[in-house]
Structures are given as C-alpha cells and as structure tokens.
Amino acid sequence: MPPPRKQHYGIKHASGSLIHYRPPVSAITQRRHSAVVPSVLTFAVIVASGGLLLMIEKGMLNSVETPPPRANGKRFARNNNPAADVESQILQEIRNRTIRSMCGQRNTPNSVWSLSPLQRKTLLQHVLVNDEHRFLYCYVPKVACSNWKRVLKVLTGALANVDVKMKMDHRADLLFLSDFSPEEIRHRLRHYFKFMFVREPMARLLSAYRNKLGEIEAYQRKYGAEIVRRYRKGYAKTRKIAGNDVTFTEFVRYLIDEDPERMNEHWMPITNLCHPCAIQYNFIGSYERLESDAAYVLERVGAPQHVRFPERQTWYRPVTKETLHYYLCTVPQKFLKELLPKYILDFSLFGYSLPNTTTEYCRH
Ligand SMILES: *[C@@H]1O[C@H](CO)[C@@H](O)[C@H](O)[C@H]1NC(C)=O
Ligand SMILES: *[C@@H]1O[C@H](CO)[C@@H](O)[C@H](O)[C@H]1NC(C)=O
16 A cells, blocks of 8 residues: 655645645644545645635626526537536536646646556546547546447447447447557547546445445455455455455455555546546536536537437436445544545545545434
C-alpha cells in the first residue's frame, strides 16, 4: 500500500485567490493515514463553496427555483424539463472549474501523451469511438456503460435497436481509441465531441460490490476468494473458498490495499479510467440525471431521432440513499477514513460531497 501523502491542495477560487490548505499539526501527529482526512474534508468544502460562489456570481441561485423559459433553446430540445437543464449547466460549470483548477497543478499530466504507459493504456482502452458522429465516449463501468455501448452499436448498425434482448458483448462491434495510431488518436481528440458519465463514488462501489461479488461467480472465485483469504481470520491458508459471502467491509479493506492504477475497472476510480486532466471532455454527465444528460448528448452528437437512450433493465436494482447509508454505516470509521482519500478526486472533480458517516448519522 502506498503511504498516503500529506496533501496540500491549492485551489484557484472564484475570486482568483489561491487557497492553500495544510492539515493542522494535531492531525499530522495522529496515525499517518488519518492525517489525510482533515484536508480531504476541507477540500470538499472548498469545492462545494467554489460551486456556490459560482452560482452566486452568475446569479443562478434564483434561476434554480424558477428556471427561465427557453423557448428557442435548441440545446436541450429533447428534454422538456428546463429546471434540469439549468441544473445540468451549473453542474457542468462547477465540474469545468474544479477540473481546470486541479489539472493546473504542477506534475499533472495534461495530455494523453504525458501519461505513464500504463495510465495511457487504461485510458485508451476505455474510450469508445464513433467516427460517423464524430464523438469519443469514455466508459465507466457501473455508470450505465452497457446502455451507452448499446447506443453506439445502434448508431453503427451493429444492433437493430437499443431494446434488442441480448447479453451485452463488451468488445464486439465497438471501436476503441486504443485501436488507432497515435496520429489518428490525436486527430480524434482534437476534433471530436468528448464525453463521459460519472456517478457518486460510493454508490458506484456499492453497485460493483453487489453485482460482481454478490452475483457473478467468476468474480467471486477470482476476487471474493482472495478477499476472504486476506481479511477473514483463519482463512489465510484455506485452499477451497467460494468467495460468495464477502462483506462490504471486507471489500472496502481490499480496496484500501489495492493500487488504484491496477484495480479491476469496476472499482477503479473514475479519474484513473478517464483521466479528465489528460482529455478535455466537452461534457461530463451524471448517472443521477442520466435521462436528461443522455438525451442532451444524443442531441449534441446529432444522433437520429429514433435512437434514444435505453430504459433501465427490468432486473435493475437501484442503489438507494437508504441502501448506501446502511452499507457505509456497517464499515468501521477507520476503514472509511482510508477509503475516501483513494476516491477523493472522484468526489472533488465531479462535485460530489463526501458521505456523512459520523457515528451520530449512522445511529439513525
Ligand atoms: C466545459 O469545458 C468543455 C471543455 O473545455 C467545454 O467544451 C464546455 O463547453 C464547458 N462547459 C461549460 C458549461 O462551461
Ligand atoms: C452528519 O449527520 C449528523 C446527524 O444527522 C449531523 O449532526 C452532522 O452535522 C452531519 N455532518 C455533516 C458533515 O454533514
């Protein structure tokens, strides 16, 4: 496990001033990894207040309540909920702003070519290409990526429509940026519309846990068994383990000890998959507002009217606020304090606030 660094975040604020946060001395003298947490919390507050400042600056707080009519607003033509449009735009600006300030830091790779070979490989293998409509989509597992892949297959004619009943083949009939030469990659990065979709990081992890470790035997055998062997007392040397009863806490402990750059894509931090500093995404949609954000993207890339984003599958089990609250509260504080820093960029860059996991809150 790489030792957590003391992090000094410098954030360009709305006013242009630079805020440097240093963890208080008392925090540093505690155990080393817990020293990260105060800066993490403060950072989230800075991000949140930066967003708020921006909204005040733009006079947008009122328009959230009473969105202006957008009679000639072509942008969200498929979307008949103007409030959602305004919210979405605010979110885009917040994301743009935080990403710009974070990516402006020294030593942050600002292009695909300044990433390490491993980082570049991961990124290029996650960017799907559509040449006809000239767009790039960085897919993030557990963020509706199967449905986007369906849409891409319909756009190229590999699939008749998005509702065709079939198991998703995650490779066939899809073009990845990694299939192209550096020159071809450069051209597409420069000229195509680039988008990705994000999701509240802990909800995404819970979804991966429930789906992969809860339901998929191959994952239970490969990851579940390993997790049990590592973290359950008395199992270290057991040879035959089904791995089908991993607890969420055990999963969290496993994540804490893994290298984010080598994790399985279903729980690798979004930032490590899509590198929003290396690629300037034109649009970063939210899983939480999937319907309207997806409609916007389809409009934006000029998809034919009959191509729409699929409905949720019938087997879809949502991660509700209550479910997430329940699972997070089963995890001992000390593990959450180590887990959150690993996903801190997914929280901060995309404008999600850290979950409240105080003892008080979990008592409810
Ligand atoms: C955010 O940044 C992208 C990439 O630079 C740009 O295309 C997009 O228009 C920006 N969005 C907003 C709402 O500022
Ligand atoms: C977390 O929840 C508790 C209990 O509901 C509340 O008192 C506390 O202020 C919350 N903390 C944060 C940081 O939201």
